Amino acid sequence: MKKHFFAxxxxxxxxxxxxxxxxxxxxxxxxxxxxxxxxxxxxSFNERYGIxxxxxxxxxxxxxxxxxxxxxxxxKSADVFASADIDNPQTLFQEGLSKSVVNFTSNRMTAVxxxxxxxxxxxxxxxxxxxxxxxxxxxxxxxxxxxxxxQIFDKADQVTPGSSQILKDKALQLxxxxxxxxxxxxxxxxxxxxxxxxxxxxxxxxYYTSGKTAQATExxxxxxxxxxxxxxxxxxxxGLTTLKNADPDGEKLAEYIxxxxxxxxxxxxxxxxxxxxxPEHQGAGGILL
Numbered sequence: 001m002k003k004h005f006f007a008x009x010x011x012x013x014x015x016x017x018x019x020x021x022x023x024x025x026x027x028x029x030x031x032x033x034x035x036x037x038x039x040x041x042x043x044s045f046n047e048r049y050g051i052x053x054x055x056x057x058x059x060x061x062x063x064x065x066x067x068x069x070x071x072x073x074x075x076k077s078a079d080v081f082a083s084a085d086i087d088n089p090q091t092l093f094q095e096g097l098s099k100s101v102v103n104f105t106s107n108r109m110t111a112v113x114x115x116x117x118x119x120x121x122x123x124x125x126x127x128x129x130x131x132x133x134x135x136x137x138x139x140x141x142x143x144x145x146x147x148x149x150x151q152i153f154d155k156a157d158q159v160t161p162g163s164s165q166i167l168k169d170k171a172l173q174l175x176x177x178x179x180x181x182x183x184x185x186x187x188x189x190x191x192x193x194x195x196x197x198x199x200x201x202x203x204x205x206x207y208y209t210s211g212k213t214a215q216a217t218e219x220x221x222x223x224x225x226x227x228x229x230x231x232x233x234x235x236x237x238x239g240l241t242t243l244k245n246a247d248p249d250g251e252k253l254a255e256y257i258x259x260x261x262x263x264x265x266x267x268x269x270x271x272x273x274x275x276x277x278x279p280e281h282q283g284a285g286g287i288l289l
Contacts (some may be wrong), residue, residue, distance in 0.1 A: 004044045025052035026249045027077075029067065031084035031238070032176075033107065033145070033207050037269040038082060038257070044265065045256045051249050059143035059177045064088040068245065079250025082240050082257065084207075085144035089241040097244050103274040105266045106260055108233070109148050112204045112211040114195040115222035119203065121229045124156055125156055128203060129163055136174045136194055136201030143176030148234050149205040155232050172201060189213065192220040207236060209270040223226040237275070 030038045035057040042053035056063070060083040070077035083089045084107070092098040111128075113119045119127050127133050140146035150168065157164035165181065174181050175190050182200075191214035194201045211225040224233050228234065243253050256262050263273070 004032065011270045024247070025054040027054045027056070028082065028253060029056045029058075029063050029078040029080070030082040031063070031144070032057050033084055033182070033210055034082055034238075035211075036213060037266050037271065040251075041257055041262050041265050044261060045253055048256070048261075049249075049252065051252070053253065057106055059139070060084045060088045061142045061144065062177045064091060067092060068097065069094070071244070075092055076243075076245045078243050079246040080240070080242055080257075083144070085147070086237055086239040088144070089239040092241060092243070098241040099244075100183050101239045101241045102258070104250040104272040105238045105263070106275055107207045107209055107236040107271055108240065108274065109145075109152060109205060109228060109236060110208045111228065112191050112195065112206050112214060113224040113226055114199065114202055117202060117224075119224065119226055121227050124203075124226055124229060125159065125163070125232065128156070128167060129160070131170075133203060134199075134201045135167065135171050136204035137171045137179040138176030138206075139173040139181075142178070144236065145205075145207060146173065146176050148236055151234050151280065152205060152228065152232050159231055174200065174231055176202075189217040189220060191223065192217050195223060196220060202245060212270045224254050235275075238271075251274045 019255050028038065028042060038057075039055060042055055046052055056078070057088075063081070064083065067077040067081060077097075081089055081092065082104070086101060086103060089098060089101045089186060093101055111124055113117070132274070137149040138145035149171065153164045153167040153171075156167060174194050175184070177275050184190050188197070191204055191206060191210060195214075196219055197205055208225065211223065214220040215225070240254060240257060242250050
């Protein structure tokens with residue numbers, strides 16, 4: 001297994017840590033795309049139960065490796081891991097580092113487009129293949145959003161043979177743990193920064209929820225969210241797991257994320273109800289829907 005611990009240390013700007021004001025806070029590690037929604041869930045949980053939540057958000061692949069490293073060094077890590085895919089938490093389960101995994105919410109990939117290009121779902125692939133169009137993505141392996149982008153490229157190959165390699169070659173891995181990417185200034189939205197401010201990208205393959213957040217950010221009002229045509233449509237199913245040696249309040253937090261209240265907060269940010277099951281062979285323990 002290839003490790004990215006060094007890369008994780010280089011992306012501090014992509015990780016936020018909310019420190020507790022007192023000891024014994026529950027530790028929640030989550031995907032960067034869950035930053036706003038799970039921060040609100042954590043605040044709601046604290047109001048309901050009086051239990052503080054320490055949060056850390058970043059690319060799910062790198063976060064999973066960070067969890068593995070923490071276990072190797074100390075025997076304990078986060079209490080709850082909320083990933084932008086199923087595979088990363090499932091890996092922890094298979095390694096014996098977590099309880100079973102549940103698909104707790106879903107997202108979808110879209111094309112977030114800078115203003116003035118006239119891109120629609122019908123002509124999106126044509127634009128993606130144009131040599132003059134700059135295409136932004138996240139980083140595969142380190143971040144599920146990058147993996148989903150690569151899935152889109154492979155689907156494109158079924159429509160236009162040869163396009164997968166063209167798109168992979170031209171994709172600019174601007175976020176998600178690429179150590180060679182430029183650092184986004186603190187307080188800046190990634191999509192607004194790359195699409196409108198620096199214009200390093202014309203189209204960015206990103207989650208619907210991320211595009212929605214960007215549009216609500218100053219400077220992102222004119223960004224366009226273009227839905228992928230049916231032959232490129234790619235869903236993102238998010239996985240939740242409670243880690244080995246977790247604080248009992250971690251189980252309570254995971255249950256709160258799955259509760260009607262937690263799901264309502266996620267829906268407010270554009271996430272949709274979970275729609276897939278996780279392999280039954282993973283065992284009887286853990287959180288079940």
